[in-house]
Amino acid sequence: xxxxxxxxxxxxxxxxxxHLALNGSPSSFGRRIVLGDDPAAEWVVFVAAGDRITxxxxxxxxxxxxxxxxxxxxxxxxxxxDDRLPSYQRRPSFSPERLRSHNYIGETLVVRRQLVNExxxxxxxxxxxxxxxxxxxxESAKRIERIAEVFxxxxxxxxxxxxxPEAVTQHLSRVGIAADVEFDPQTPCVRVRRRLSRxxxxxxxxxxxGSSAELRGQTVPLVVNTVQTLLEKSTYQNLEFIVxxxxxxxxxxxxxxxxxxxxxxxIVDYDQAFNFAVKNNIGVAHSSGEFVLLLNDDTEIISxxxxxxxxxxxxxxxxxxxxxxxHFEDGTIQSAGHIFSPDPTDMYRLQPADTRGAHNYxxxxxxxxxxxxxxxxxxxxxxxxxxxxxxxxPGNWNDIDFALKVQQAGYRVIFTPHAxxxxxxxxxxxxxxxxxxxxxxxxxxxxxxxxxPYFNPRLQxxxxxxxxDFHTDRSYExxxx
Amino acid sequence: MKQPRDAAEVxxxxxxxxxxxxxxxxxxxxxxxxxxSAGGSGLVRDYEFHKKPNDWIHLDWLRxxxxxxxxxxxxxRMALKKRLAR
Numbered sequence: 001x002x003x004x005x006x007x008x009x010x011x012x013x014x015x016x017x018x019h020l021a022l023n024g025s026p027s028s029f030g031r032r033i034v035l036g037d038d039p040a041a042e043w044v045v046f047v048a049a050g051d052r053i054t055x056x057x058x059x060x061x062x063x064x065x066x067x068x069x070x071x072x073x074x075x076x077x078x079x080x081x082d083d084r085l086p087s088y089q090r091r092p093s094f095s096p097e098r099l100r101s102h103n104y105i106g107e108t109l110v111v112r113r114q115l116v117n118e119x120x121x122x123x124x125x126x127x128x129x130x131x132x133x134x135x136x137x138x139e140s141a142k143r144i145e146r147i148a149e150v151f152x153x154x155x156x157x158x159x160x161x162x163x164x165p166e167a168v169t170q171h172l173s174r175v176g177i178a179a180d181v182e183f184d185p186q187t188p189c190v191r192v193r194r195r196l197s198r199x200x201x202x203x204x205x206x207x208x209x210g211s212s213a214e215l216r217g218q219t220v221p222l223v224v225n226t227v228q229t230l231l232e233k234s235t236y237q238n239l240e241f242i243v244x245x246x247x248x249x250x251x252x253x254x255x256x257x258x259x260x261x262x263x264x265x266x267i268v269d270y271d272q273a274f275n276f277a278v279k280n281n282i283g284v285a286h287s288s289g290e291f292v293l294l295l296n297d298d299t300e301i302i303s304x305x306x307x308x309x310x311x312x313x314x315x316x317x318x319x320x321x322x323x324x325x326x327h328f329e330d331g332t333i334q335s336a337g338h339i340f341s342p343d344p345t346d347m348y349r350l351q352p353a354d355t356r357g358a359h360n361y362x363x364x365x366x367x368x369x370x371x372x373x374x375x376x377x378x379x380x381x382x383x384x385x386x387x388x389x390x391x392x393x394p395g396n397w398n399d400i401d402f403a404l405k406v407q408q409a410g411y412r413v414i415f416t417p418h419a420x421x422x423x424x425x426x427x428x429x430x431x432x433x434x435x436x437x438x439x440x441x442x443x444x445x446x447x448x449x450x451x452x453p454y455f456n457p458r459l460q461x462x463x464x465x466x467x468x469d470f471h472t473d474r475s476y477e478x479x480x481x
Numbered sequence: 482m483k484q485p486r487d488a489a490e491v492x493x494x495x496x497x498x499x500x501x502x503x504x505x506x507x508x509x510x511x512x513x514x515x516x517x518s519a520g521g522s523g524l525v526r527d528y529e530f531h532k533k534p535n536d537w538i539h540l541d542w543l544r545x546x547x548x549x550x551x552x553x554x555x556x557x558r559m560a561l562k563k564r565l566a567r
Contacts, residue, residue: 086563240483258482261482262482263482263483264483265482265483266482266483266484266485267482267485268485278495281495281498282491282495285486285491285494285495285498286485286486286491384498384501385501386501386502386505387497387498387499387500387501387502387503387504387505388498388501388502390502390506391499391502392502392506404509405502405505405509408505408508408509408512409505443510443513444506444509444510444513445509445513446513446517447513447516447517447520448513
């Protein structure tokens with residue numbers, strides 16, 4: 001408390017500018033100080049008792065554009081021992097889906113006074129916990145801005161975001177999302193399980209060459225395994241399959257696909273040079289489903305309700321793409337969404353299956369800049385609106401370009417760890433980098449690759465995410481908020 | 482088994498999507514150029530991944546400084562590191 005009061009005085013604020021709100025036991029960290037309890041104040045700063053607020057928090061509020069009504073930033077924890085360096089919680093840009101899972105924004109928030117009044121008033125917002133408060137404020141906000149500067153210094157070394165399932169339930173009711181809330185107290189995080197109100201046709205587009213590989217000790221044609229497991233394991237069955245098959249695809253594979261799919265199966269011959277984007281576009285052009293699942297022929301469904309989980313997001317018209325978590329055959333993670341560092345990177349690749357990720361990053365549904373096209377669900381409307389996968393990227397990064405086009409068109413890209421697939425890609429595969437594709441991708445999206453909104457520019461780039469950061473001796477794993 | 486659609490119909494659709502993609506690409510490039518200009522640089526360069534602009538610590542001329550730093554007493558080295566990390 002003394003530290004907080006001193007930091008406020010240090011910034012030139014006297015007692016009339018701040019208000020102590022007791023929340024829970026006075027000895028606990030439930031106490032909150034509300035700075036600016038003056039009806040004439042333009043901004044309200046919420047800060048947890050014991051934290052010190054930095055000058056940056058106030059500076060950026062003073063400099064904020066007129067339409068910005070919520071600001072949040074990074075958190076620093078100073079360690080008292082001289083041989084230990086401070087640790088940071090670096091936060092990504094505003095991610096409403098992630099905020100529904102846990103309070104990744106933290107305790108410190110700078111909010112316009114008018115928004116505080118609209119969201120229930122100071123008394124109500126200080127009487128509740130930070131997750132509930134942040135949900136209420138963010139659902140009413142016009143524009144929320146993340147500033148990649150330290151806004152508060154905390155004595156607490158626990159950076160794990162808290163989650164309040166009751167607050168999420170009330171939030172969903174207020175914003176009209178039909179969903180059930182499940183709480184995992186061990187992580188902790190909330191799963192918002194949206195309800196699927198109808199069963200639209202999903203076209204599954206599978207480009208293939210009909211190759212076989214050894215899976216669980218048996219040699220099987222990969223595409224047959226993909227279709228068969230989807231038919232056997234998935235609880236969602238309003239599907240059609242469009243297999244875009246290279247000319248050398250063996251006749252026995254074609255016959256087996258025809259037998260498995262019956263009148264839901266279409267095989268389209270492809271005899272041109274390899275172009276992943278063209279093959280998928282051809283598949284979609286032949287399909288008739290309202291939704292399109294782009295699926296590699298070396299994948300396999302794990303969670304039976306994966307399609308329902310992904311499909312239910314599309315009740316929200318701002319969702320353009322949903323991607324699941326992908327695992328290698330041994331269970332290690334193949335991709336938990338992409339991050340641009342600036343080289344597009346599969347998050348948590350090769351990490352164990354039960355990895356929680358930095359601040360439970362792998363356990364929560366969240367916005368992502370891109371997801372891997374080995375398995376992604378989109379709507380036909382969105383696919384057509386952006387012109388499908390760009391054929392200018394025949395081998396690599398067509399998924400990155402597609403996701404960025406979709407976001408440019410005003411839609412969100414969602415990653416969900418609650419839909420799970422295998423991706424039997426080689427662990428040692430290194431994508432062949434074609435400089436012309438790099439230049440084209442950068443020509444369109446260079447600024448976003450250099451500053452991924454769902455990353456943090458303060459985190460070291462160009463290095464493997466899990467290596468130690470030589471500046472701070474902290475790993476990115478710990479730093480990524 | 483379902484029969485593929487008419488080839489001409491599919492070709493027309495692919496051609497249309499290609500035009501839409503070109504337009505989206507033009508918009509994206511214009512947006513990037515505007516962002517680069519707003520950032521203070523008048524020149525929009527070709528993009529490359531492989532350069533590591535913040536890998537300054539391994540520049541040749543820093544080698545003797547790194548050598549001196551590595552051989553500082555532990556307490557002094559940590560104090561310096563902590564200061565630089567802020």
